[in-house]
Amino acid sequence: MLIRKSRRLLNWTSAALAAWLALAGCDDPVPVPVRMVVVTMFERGADEGDEPGEFQFWKERRNLNQRFAFPHSHHDLYYNADSQILGMVTGVGTAKSATATMALGLDPRFDLRQAYWLVAGIAGIDPEDASVGSAVWSAYLVDGDLGYEIDAREIPEDWDFGFFARRTRFPFDPNRPEPRGEMFLINAELRDWAYGLTKDLVLPDSPELAAHRSLYVEHPNARRPPFVTRGGHIAAMTFWHGALMNDWANGYVRYWSGGETDFVTSAMEDTGTYQAITYLHEAGRVDRDRFMVLRTGSNHTMPPPGITAAENLLRENEGYSGMRASLEALYIVGGAVIDELLSDWPRYSVEVP
Structure with missing residues (x-):
């Protein structure tokens, strides 16, 4: 062996x-010069020519045709020498995203010191904030795994939830400790710049999405056509669903952000990815201020009235209601930011927006 x-x-x-x-x-x-790293998390089948996952549109439409073997991680890397865009697929979950990012950052084949990083992935989205197909730029990344947990059937009567922050006494303890991986605040100025650049873009819509929106009669924002917005992100290895979990996520993001934002999107990787970026920054391998998170809603994180959480989750397992639209929105919104950065590279290579 x-x-x-x-x-x-x-x-x-x-x-x-x-x-x-x-x-x-x-x-x-x-080392190969890299101006932009597009960070995706999964591909559904082949990298080209079939039903797309997060990576396929970037590879096909940005001509990422130069392959670099990447056996010490989840998926090979692909590059375009003219644009100097590098695309990666980390794998699903914070463990894979953190190790893939670290593996790339330490790979001597690449010069990443001036590279911008764009996390471009689908997510669950809160119907209180946005509709399926909408795009969300995030600065607050909250980890939904690092914490204490007691089964909800055993919690004290005055607790609403059984999951709460480490080094605290009860959920939403006002004596909030300094975060040690529970929350990251990435470059909010860069987030706001990207949002300002893309907020008026028209995103894909369809009769199917409109029919899905009509079910959410209690959530006006869920009934809007897809749009670009800003909001907090929670990353957890558990694919959770339902109104009660939705309430917990909102409270937990609000808690760790000091009330600056609540939860808008939910996925499984971004705190792991950015944790690796912070270590690589300290090693002089990357610039953490060039890191962006863009998530588009492929499904809502709670059901509409008249459907149970279990029923809705099982329906989503058969196929996300907004998969194709959310993937197209990722490319449209993320691509606009990439195009702007590359169009004036002499400036943006030395000056972060």
Whole structure:
């Protein structure tokens, strides 16, 4: 077993070294310059030509045709030498997203010191804030896993939830500790710049989405055609669903953001991704101020009236109501920001918006 592993490592190292030498054209490898990293989390099948996941539109439409083997992570990397865009697929969950980001950041084949990072993924979205197909720029990233938890059937009568912050005595304890991975505030000025650039974009809509919207009679924002907005994000390894969990997520994001925002989108990776970015920043490998999170709503995080949480969750397992529209919105909104950054690279390479 040890011999086989050693051979695999040797084979990968030799291949990587050969790639570096070929790129450099000499005996001293020159790292590949990267202006933009598009961070996606999953692909549904092939990278091209079938039902798309988060990565496919970027690979096809941005001509990310140069492959870099990435055996120490979830999925190979793809690059365009003209635009200097690098696309990655981290895998689902904070564990995979953190390790994939760290693996890329430490990979000597790439120069990421001036790269902007765009997390471009689908998400659950709160019907109180937005409709399926809407796009959300986030600055507050809250981790929904790091905490204490007691089964709700055993919590004190005056508690609303059984999950609460570590180093506190009860849910939403006003003596909030300093976050140690429970919350990250990324560059809000860059978030606001990206939002200002994209807030008036027209996003994909369809009769199917309109029919879905009509079910949410108690949530005016859920009934709007898809739009671009801002709001907090919660990342947790559990795919949760329902009105009670929705209330918890809103309160928990509001708690960790000090009331600056509540929960708008929910997914499984972004706190892990950004945790890795913070470490890489300290190592001089990346600039954490160039990190952006864009999530589009593929489904709501709670059911409409008349449907139970279990029924709605099982329906979503058969296919998200807004999958295609949310993927198109990711490309439209994220692409507008990428185009602006690349169109004036001499400026943005040294000056973060």
